[in-house]
Amino acid sequence: MPVEFLSDDQASAYERFVGDVTRSELEGLFLLDGTALDLIANERGEHNRLGFGLQIGTVRYLGHFLTEDPWELPWSVVEYVPSAPTT
Numbered sequence: 533m534p535v536e537f538l539s540d541d542q543a544s545a546y547e548r549f550v551g552d553v554t555r556s557e558l559e560g561l562f563l564l565d566g567t568a569l570d571l572i573a574n575e576r577g578e579h580n581r582l583g584f585g586l587q588i589g590t591v592r593y594l595g596h597f598l599t600e601d602p603w604e605l606p607w608s609v610v611e612y613v614p615s616a617p618t619t
Contacts, residue, residue, distance in 0.1 A: 559616075
């Protein structure tokens, strides 16, 4: 996507996590509902289920999947997703 109209700082922050995610963002966007949990349950290993859960939250937060480096997200998200309460 063309980003020439953005400043250098805006372009570097575009479509990626910048800084940490707030507690309210974690609770609102990375909370996994029954539908998400059903999808995640179909993944083979624990690492696949964690990655899939992280991608679900990432799509909600950024509006797209992280494709270049799916682990390019704040550690607070990685810690929150497996321990998040479910709805």
